[in-house]
Amino acid sequence: MAAPLPIAPADPDPSFAELLAARPHLSMNALDGLMVEGVPLARIAAAAGTPTWVYSAGALRRRARALQAALVGDGLRAGIHYAVKANTSLAVLRVLAAEGLGADVVSEGELRAARAAGIPGSAIVFSGVGKTERELRLAIAEDIAQINIESAEEAAMLSAIAASLGRTARVALRVNPDVDARTHAKITTGRSENKFGVAIDDAPALYARIAGLPGLEPVGVATHIGSQITSGMAAYRAAYARLAELVEALWAAGLPVKHVDCGGGLGIPYRDEPAPMPEALAGAIKASLGRLNLPVMLEPGRWIAGPPGLLLASVVLQKQGADRRFLVLDAAMNDLVRPAMYEAWHGILPVGPVDFVSPVAPADVVGPVCETGDTFARGRALPSMTPGALVAFLDAGAYGAAMSSTYNMRPLAAEVLVDGTRFAVTRDRQSYEALLAGNRIPDWLEERSP
Ligand code: LLP
Numbered sequence: 001m002a003a004p005l006p007i008a009p010a011d012p013d014p015s016f017a018e019l020l021a022a023r024p025h026l027s028m029n030a031l032d033g034l035m036v037e038g039v040p041l042a043r044i045a046a047a048a049g050t051p052t053w054v055y056s057a058g059a060l061r062r063r064a065r066a067l068q069a070a071l072v073g074d075g076l077r078a079g080i081h082y083a084v085k086a087n088t089s090l091a092v093l094r095v096l097a098a099e100g101l102g103a104d105v106v107s108e109g110e111l112r113a114a115r116a117a118g119i120p121g122s123a124i125v126f127s128g129v130g131k132t133e134r135e136l137r138l139a140i141a142e143d144i145a146q147i148n149i150e151s152a153e154e155a156a157m158l159s160a161i162a163a164s165l166g167r168t169a170r171v172a173l174r175v176n177p178d179v180d181a182r183t184h185a186k187i188t189t190g191r192s193e194n195k196f197g198v199a200i201d202d203a204p205a206l207y208a209r210i211a212g213l214p215g216l217e218p219v220g221v222a223t224h225i226g227s228q229i230t231s232g233m234a235a236y237r238a239a240y241a242r243l244a245e246l247v248e249a250l251w252a253a254g255l256p257v258k259h260v261d262c263g264g265g266l267g268i269p270y271r272d273e274p275a276p277m278p279e280a281l282a283g284a285i286k287a288s289l290g291r292l293n294l295p296v297m298l299e300p301g302r303w304i305a306g307p308p309g310l311l312l313a314s315v316v317l318q319k320q321g322a323d324r325r326f327l328v329l330d331a332a333m334n335d336l337v338r339p340a341m342y343e344a345w346h347g348i349l350p351v352g353p354v355d356f357v358s359p360v361a362p363a364d365v366v367g368p369v370c371e372t373g374d375t376f377a378r379g380r381a382l383p384s385m386t387p388g389a390l391v392a393f394l395d396a397g398a399y400g401a402a403m404s405s406t407y408n409m410r411p412l413a414a415e416v417l418v419d420g421t422r423f424a425v426t427r428d429r430q431s432y433e434a435l436l437a438g439n440r441i442p443d444w445l446e447e448r449s450p
Contacts, residue, residue, distance in 0.1 A: 006343045008378035014272045016356060019347045019394060022269065023307060025059040026349075026394075034351040034392055038421035041312055041351045045390055048414045048425050050314040051331035053401045054392075055087075055426075057095050057419035059308035064099040067300060070278035074286045077295040081125045083264050084110040086301030086398035087309065091417045091426035093117030096304065102145070104264070104299040108135045115142065125261065125297065127174065127224070129195050133161060140167050146297075148174045148222045148261065150197055155210050162215025172220040172261050173207050175200045175246065177239040181226030181265065184342050190225030190239060197223065200242055204249050211255055218256060220297075221246055224263025227302060230275045233284040236265075240288035247292055260289055264299040268306045270395050271345050278303070302398040309397020311336050311413075312351070315389045316368065325363045327385060332367025333374040334407040336393055336400050340373040348376065350383055351390035358383035365391075369408050411435050 020026055025037055032040035036056050044054055064080070071078035081104040082096050088110060093103070094117045102123030103114035114124055121142035126135070129150045136158050139147055149155050149171045162169045176197035181188050189196045198206055203221070210218045225239045240262065247257045262285055269275040285296055313331035320326075338344035348365060350356050360381040367374040376393065385391070393400075404412055411430035416423055 007339045007345055007375065008380075009271070009345065013381060014347070016349055018272065019349060022272075023394065024062075025056040025308065026310075028353065028356055030353050033353045033356065033390075034349055036310070036418045039418045039423045041390060041392060044416050044418075044423055045312055045314070045351075047423075048416055049429060050312050050390065051329075051335050051413040052312045052429075053089075053396065053413055053415045054310050054312050054423075055089065055092055055305075055397055055415070055417050056308045057417055060092060060095045060304065061099055063304050063308065064096055064101055067278045067298075067303065068100070070282045071285075071296075071298070073279070074282040076282060076285060078285075079123075079295065079297045081123070081297055081299050082304055083299045083301030084114055085402060087305040087400070088113050088402050089415050089417075089426055090117045091415070091424075092305060092397075093119065095417075097123075101304075104301075108132075108138055111135070111138060111142065111144070121145070125172075125299070127222070127299070133157065136161050136169075137165070140165055140169055146170050146172050146219060146261070148172045149210070150174045152198070152206055152209070155206065155213060155216065159210075159213040159215045165215075168215055168217050170217050170219045171210060172222040172259075173198065173203055173210065173218065174222040174224070174261075175203045175243065177223055177225065177242040179225055179235050179238045179242070181229050181235045182231040183226045183228050183265075183267070186342060187228060188226040190223065190235075200246060203246055204253065207250055207255055208253060220257055220259040220261060221250075222261030222263065222297075224299060225265060227265050228267040229265045230267035230269070230273055233276060233280050236262075236281065236284040237288050240285060244289050244292055247294070257294070259295040259297060260292070261297040261299065262289075264301050264303075266300055266303040268303055268395060270347070304398075306395050306398035309395070309400055311393040311396040311400055313391055313393065315385045315387055315391065317387050318363075318385055321364075324379075325361065327363045327365045327382060327391075329365065329367055329376070329391065331393070331413070332369040332408070332410060333371065334369060334405045334410050335367075335413050336376070336396055337403050337405070338396075338399060339376045340371075341403075346376065346396060347394035348380055348382065349392045349394065350385065351392055355383050355385055355389055369410075406430070406435060409435060
């Protein structure tokens with residue numbers, strides 16, 4: 001199985017220079033150290049402290065454009081709905097909205113974030129296996145482009161709500177094609193045992209039923225087979241081929257299908273693993289769905305937002321253990337949970353120009369949280385570093401800040417957007433007041449106090 005690479009793989013890691021070469025928005029300046037576009041990370045650390053998420057607007061734009069170009073290049077009529085779950089920063093959303101991307105949302109919070117960033121309802125798609133009545137009402141009120149229905153039960157619920165409001169909701173039916181995306185088990189979604197979508201064999205009957213329900217207008221079919229797909233296009237092709245057959249069956253039954261939502265999932269190279277380019281995905285869509293001659297939708301998250309982001313952290317101390325060296329950072333699993341949760345490998349670069357060229361030796365890179373799982377990397381080749389030295393975790397723009405928590409009562413980290421030679425704090429570091437806010441000690445506990 002092509003699972004994400006473990007945090008301590010057996011073969012040698014790419015060198016710092018190799019990691020940099022593959023990430024054009026990053027560079028090493030002999031005086032200023034590691035830079036994001038035209039801004040030294042040391043300046044950002046001085047202004048915003050650490051840990052801090054740093055996003056490159058230029059890289060976000062380049063990736064949005066590259067994806068659009070790949071789809072257009074294959075003659076596809078395609079709308080990209082960026083999967084907001086990957087990175088919910090309003091500044092990031094605004095950059096992507098300006099590139100003409102819509103949003104794929106999975107909760108009221110994400111819908112509100114997309115709207116707050118200026119994405120119109122007409123460019124928003126709502127996915128998810130458990131949308132609440134309140135969320136569906138909001139989706140209808142915002143007149144969003146499409147609600148992706150994942151069950152017969154949800155269809156009935158949405159129909160009742162829409163009809164009671166005297167509105168019509170445009171819906172797509174998310175089908176589960178039962179293909180194996182060959183990715184990490186925790187992020188595979190297109191197998192029959194997964195909770196997502198309806199079985200493809202049940203789809204024609206349900207689609208017909210939806211067409212007859214008040215308040216619903218079926219407009220298409222959707223699928224999403226998993227995330228961080230790097231094992232080639234076979235799974236995509238198989239899933240889309242099944243969708244194409246489904247669309248033809250629906251048409252034959254006289255049912256309207258106006259477009260196909262192809263989901264997200266395109267993987268990125270975190271280490272040096274081969275990862276498919278958007279052209280390959282466009283080719284798979286064309287090969288399997290091209291004969292339908294329908295507009296398609298895409299819901300990419302990681303491919304757009306992952307590489308443009310990094311997590312900037314400071315060394316708290318370097319500790320010599322019984323048999324290994326530990327680099328203890330001020331960032332932890334509550335900030336970037338991917339290594340702990342999926343054994344994910346993230347590149348780690350020293351930021352200081354001297355650290356960058358100093359001799360390296362294996363070190364375990366850990367956070368201060370009281371769990372052994374709070375380990376970012378094992379045996380990583382890094383220089384000896386003193387307290388306060390900076391490091392950058394690469395490719396942390398997707399499922400980084402978005403998945404962070406306040407575990408161990410650690411405030412949510414700040415976020416910064418870099419654009420050329422400018423940068424701005426786009427989310428303040430959470431204050432300790434905000435961290436404690438909302439907590440209340442009931443009166444009746446006070447009464448028992450001595
Ligand atoms: N559409 C739907 C319906 C999804 O569930 C997802 C991701 C996407 C689109 C975007 O997928 P992407 O293009 O980003 O692969 N936290 C995990 C990834 C979870 C993905 C969940 N669904 C990680 O850090 O690897």
